Amino acid sequence: MSKNLVIVESPAKAKTIEGYLGKDFIVKSSFGHIRDLPDKGMGIDIEKDFEPTYQISPDKVKVVNELKKEAKDKEVWLATDDDREGEAISWHLKEALGLKPDTKRIVFREITKNAINKAIETPRTIDLDLVNAQQARRILDRLVGFQLSPVLWRKIKAGERKNLSAGRVQSVTVRIVVEREREIEQFKSTSTYKIVADFHVSNGKVLSAELPKNLETREQAEQFLNDCVQAIFSISSLEVKPTTKSPAPPFTTSTLQQEASRKLSFSVQQTMTLAQRLYESGKITYMRTDSTNLSAEAVAAAKDQIAKAYGEEFSKSRVFKTKDKSAQEAHEAIRPTDFSVMSAGEDRNEKRLYDLIWKRAIASQMAEAKIERTIAKIGISTRPEELTASGEVIKFEGFLKVYMEGSDEEDEESKGMLPPLNVGQTLDMLQMKATERYSRPPARYTEASLVKKLEELGIGRPSTYAPTISTVIKREYVVKEDRPGQTRDITELVLKEGQIQSAVKQETFGSEKAKLFPTNLGMIVNDYLVENFENILDYKFTADMEADFDEIAEGKVSWQKMIKDFYKDFQVKVEQAAEGASASTQSHELGVDPDSGKKIFAKVGRFGPYLQIGEATDEEKPTFVSLKKGTLISSLTYEEALDILRGPKLPLELGLHEGHPIVVNEGRYGPYVLYNGKFYNLDKGEDPLTVTKERAIALIAAKQSGAEGSLPREMSEYDGQAVTIGKGRFGPYIKWGSKYFNIPKTEDPLTMDDAKVAELIQAGQKEAANKVIKEFPENDKVKVLNGRYGPYIQIGKRNVKIPKGVEPENLTLEECLKLGSA
Structure with missing residues (x-):
C-alpha cells in the first residue's frame, strides 16, 4: 500500500x-x-x-x-x-x-x-503570508461586489436588467474600454497629402521614394507637383548604417496572450486553457508568471539545442531582468521543459501554441540579427525638400532564423533592398503621386492590447487577466465583434509625362476585426460608478491595491488592516449612493421633433437601443423606432436622430421582381430579404437600409443557384405548433415550437414534404425521451446525456463537451469529473 x-x-x-x-x-x-x-x-x-x-x-x-x-x-x-x-x-x-x-x-x-x-x-x-494575500483579494472583491451590485440594481433601470454587477477590477476594465470609445467619438479626422515618387534606375529597376512629411492641403500638394514638372532629381547622399536587432525576452503570461492573439488569433481565455493543458502534460513551465528569467539549466539546454540545430554562431546566452517592480515571486518565464522537443500537444491548437512558446524561448538565447540599412536622399532642383528612399539587407539572420515578434501596428511594412545607387546620380522620374490620407483615431482594444494596458497600469495579475475580460463580456458591458468599414472619397493627384491629372477614388476605413466595444449598458454602469465611486474606478488606486496585496504576501502588512482602511471610506460612498439619484444616462434627450413638436429621447430597452418620440405623460402615446444594434445612445446626435426618423423604415419594400414584392427587414438573426415567401440572409454587418433592388435580386439569384437555397422557410403546422426549416452553424434543422431536431445528411431540407418533416419530428421526440446515456449512483450531480448537438456531460448546472473518439457509454465518473475540470 x-x-x-x-x-x-x-x-x-x-x-x-x-x-x-x-x-x-x-x-x-x-x-x-x-x-x-x-x-x-x-x-x-x-x-x-x-x-x-x-x-x-x-x-x-x-x-x-x-x-x-x-x-x-x-x-x-x-x-x-x-x-x-x-x-x-x-x-x-x-x-x-x-x-x-x-x-x-x-x-x-x-x-x-x-x-x-x-x-x-x-x-x-x-506560506500563510501568500494565503493571506489571496484571501485579502477574495474578501475585498466580495465586499465590493456584494455592496455595489445592489446599488446598481436600484439605481440603473437599463432595460430592467437584474444581472448587473460591479467588481474592483472588472469595472476598471470596462472604464478603459469606455474611455477609448469616447476618445474615438471625439476624434476629428483631418486630411493631408502623402507624396510618393517612382524613379527608373538601371536594369529596369524602380526606386520608390517619399517626402518624409505630409503636405497639409490640396493646394500645397498641387504646388509641389507643379514645381516638380521641370525638376531634376539626383542622389544627394547615401548613408549605409550597419545595425543589429535583438530578440524579445521569453514569454510572460501577458506577452504570451498578446502574441497568441496577434499570430494565432486566439482569445486570452483560449490561450490560457491551451497553456494549462501543455503545463499539466509536462511540456511547458507554469503559465502564470510575471518573470522573463530563465534558469541556468534552461539557458544551457537552449544553447545546446541551438548549436545542434543552427550552429554555434547562432547562439548567445542572455539573462533577462523583469522590469515590472510589482512582479510577484522570482519565477521563470514560460518555456518548454525540454528544448529538444520541437513539437508537442494533443491537438492542432496546442501544437501551434507550443511552437510559439518554443520559438520565442529559443530565439531569446540566439545571436542578434545583423542588418545593413541604406538611406538615400534625393534632391529636387526646384524645391528645398528632399525625398527619402530606404531599404535594408540582412547580413546575418541570427534569431530571425527562428522568430520575429509580432506588432499591433496595422501598417508595419518590411523594407526591401535598394538597387545600386551612386551619389550625384541623376534619376528619371516615372511618376509622382500626391494621395489624400486621413488621420486615424486611437485603435479600439483587442483582448491582447487590453491585457497590455492593464499590465501597464499595474491592474490585476497574470491569473486575473483572462477571467476579468471574460466577465465583462459575459455581463454584456463589452462586446467582442467584427464591424464593417465605411467608404469615403479620396483625391489622388498624379504627375506623369509632364502632366498632372486628378482622380477621385474610394477607400474603406473603420473596419474592425475582433475588437472590444462598450455597450450602452456598459457606458451607463461605468458613468454611474465613475460619478459615485471615483476612487474604486481610479487606475492608480486600483494599482496601489495590487501593491498592498504584494506587501501582505511579503508579510509587511496585516490583511485585516488593509481591508479596514479600504472599507471605512467605501462604506460611506455606498450609503451616499443609496440615497442619491438614479443614473440619468439611460435616457438621453436629443431635442424636439419638428414635425410633431414632441421631444425625442434615445433610450435603452430590453431589446436594445431605440428612439422615443413623445413622453408617457402626453395624451397621445409615444412612438418608438428601433436603432441599429451597437448604436451608442450617449453619442447619438439630434441630427442623426432626425435622419433616422425621416429616413426609410423597416420593413422596406424595394419593388417587384417577376410579379413578387421584394422586402428587406431585420430579424433576431440579422438582416434579410423576403421574396416570394422565402428568406435570404444578408451578409453579416450589411445595413438593410442601404440595400438596393439590384443587390436584393443578385442575392436571391445567388442563393437560389447555390446549395444554401432559401432557408429558413416556413412549413405548415404539425400537431398545432409552427414548423420552420432552417440552417444553423451545425447544419440544417427543424424547429417545431420551441424544440429543434437535426435533419440527417441524407435528406434535402429544400425538398422535404410535410410527411417527412412529421416523421423526423416524431423520431426526434423518441430520441429526446431517452436522452440520458449514463448516470452514476455515487454522484447524482453527474450525468452523460445525448443532446441536440450530440453527447455531453452534465455536472451540476454545467455542460461539458465530450472529445471526439471518446465513447460516452464507457465514461467513468472519474473521467467525467476530469473532463469537467480540464
Whole structure:
C-alpha cells in the first residue's frame, strides 16, 4: 500500500506526476478549489475583523470525503500551483481535510521528473503570508461586489436588467474600454497629402521614394507637383548604417496572450486553457508568471539545442531582468521543459501554441540579427525638400532564423533592398503621386492590447487577466465583434509625362476585426460608478491595491488592516449612493421633433437601443423606432436622430421582381430579404437600409443557384405548433415550437414534404425521451446525456463537451469529473 498521498488541483496534472513517482506515492486531484465564500450572503463578518466564512462547494463534498479517506495513515504532500492561488488551495485543503499544521507543501514550476523529485527533497510548510494575500483579494472583491451590485440594481433601470454587477477590477476594465470609445467619438479626422515618387534606375529597376512629411492641403500638394514638372532629381547622399536587432525576452503570461492573439488569433481565455493543458502534460513551465528569467539549466539546454540545430554562431546566452517592480515571486518565464522537443500537444491548437512558446524561448538565447540599412536622399532642383528612399539587407539572420515578434501596428511594412545607387546620380522620374490620407483615431482594444494596458497600469495579475475580460463580456458591458468599414472619397493627384491629372477614388476605413466595444449598458454602469465611486474606478488606486496585496504576501502588512482602511471610506460612498439619484444616462434627450413638436429621447430597452418620440405623460402615446444594434445612445446626435426618423423604415419594400414584392427587414438573426415567401440572409454587418433592388435580386439569384437555397422557410403546422426549416452553424434543422431536431445528411431540407418533416419530428421526440446515456449512483450531480448537438456531460448546472473518439457509454465518473475540470 502507498505510504504517501500527493494532492494536486487537476486530474491531468495528477496523471503526469504519478508517472514520475514510485509505488510509495499515490496522486489525487481536488478538481480545483474545494472551499469558497458562500453563494448566498456575503460570508464576511465585518464586526469580527472581516472574518470570512468558508463552505465546501456542494459539488466537492464527495471529493473532500474521498480525500479524507485516502489521507488516513498516509503522509500528505500538498502540491498545488506555485502562486498565491495555489497556496490558498493548499491551505483550504489542510483546513477541510483536518491535516496537521506542519503538513508538507511542495512547489515546482514545471512537471518533469527532475523538478518533482527536487520538490519532494525540499518540502516546506504552507506560506500563510501568500494565503493571506489571496484571501485579502477574495474578501475585498466580495465586499465590493456584494455592496455595489445592489446599488446598481436600484439605481440603473437599463432595460430592467437584474444581472448587473460591479467588481474592483472588472469595472476598471470596462472604464478603459469606455474611455477609448469616447476618445474615438471625439476624434476629428483631418486630411493631408502623402507624396510618393517612382524613379527608373538601371536594369529596369524602380526606386520608390517619399517626402518624409505630409503636405497639409490640396493646394500645397498641387504646388509641389507643379514645381516638380521641370525638376531634376539626383542622389544627394547615401548613408549605409550597419545595425543589429535583438530578440524579445521569453514569454510572460501577458506577452504570451498578446502574441497568441496577434499570430494565432486566439482569445486570452483560449490561450490560457491551451497553456494549462501543455503545463499539466509536462511540456511547458507554469503559465502564470510575471518573470522573463530563465534558469541556468534552461539557458544551457537552449544553447545546446541551438548549436545542434543552427550552429554555434547562432547562439548567445542572455539573462533577462523583469522590469515590472510589482512582479510577484522570482519565477521563470514560460518555456518548454525540454528544448529538444520541437513539437508537442494533443491537438492542432496546442501544437501551434507550443511552437510559439518554443520559438520565442529559443530565439531569446540566439545571436542578434545583423542588418545593413541604406538611406538615400534625393534632391529636387526646384524645391528645398528632399525625398527619402530606404531599404535594408540582412547580413546575418541570427534569431530571425527562428522568430520575429509580432506588432499591433496595422501598417508595419518590411523594407526591401535598394538597387545600386551612386551619389550625384541623376534619376528619371516615372511618376509622382500626391494621395489624400486621413488621420486615424486611437485603435479600439483587442483582448491582447487590453491585457497590455492593464499590465501597464499595474491592474490585476497574470491569473486575473483572462477571467476579468471574460466577465465583462459575459455581463454584456463589452462586446467582442467584427464591424464593417465605411467608404469615403479620396483625391489622388498624379504627375506623369509632364502632366498632372486628378482622380477621385474610394477607400474603406473603420473596419474592425475582433475588437472590444462598450455597450450602452456598459457606458451607463461605468458613468454611474465613475460619478459615485471615483476612487474604486481610479487606475492608480486600483494599482496601489495590487501593491498592498504584494506587501501582505511579503508579510509587511496585516490583511485585516488593509481591508479596514479600504472599507471605512467605501462604506460611506455606498450609503451616499443609496440615497442619491438614479443614473440619468439611460435616457438621453436629443431635442424636439419638428414635425410633431414632441421631444425625442434615445433610450435603452430590453431589446436594445431605440428612439422615443413623445413622453408617457402626453395624451397621445409615444412612438418608438428601433436603432441599429451597437448604436451608442450617449453619442447619438439630434441630427442623426432626425435622419433616422425621416429616413426609410423597416420593413422596406424595394419593388417587384417577376410579379413578387421584394422586402428587406431585420430579424433576431440579422438582416434579410423576403421574396416570394422565402428568406435570404444578408451578409453579416450589411445595413438593410442601404440595400438596393439590384443587390436584393443578385442575392436571391445567388442563393437560389447555390446549395444554401432559401432557408429558413416556413412549413405548415404539425400537431398545432409552427414548423420552420432552417440552417444553423451545425447544419440544417427543424424547429417545431420551441424544440429543434437535426435533419440527417441524407435528406434535402429544400425538398422535404410535410410527411417527412412529421416523421423526423416524431423520431426526434423518441430520441429526446431517452436522452440520458449514463448516470452514476455515487454522484447524482453527474450525468452523460445525448443532446441536440450530440453527447455531453452534465455536472451540476454545467455542460461539458465530450472529445471526439471518446465513447460516452464507457465514461467513468472519474473521467467525467476530469473532463469537467480540464
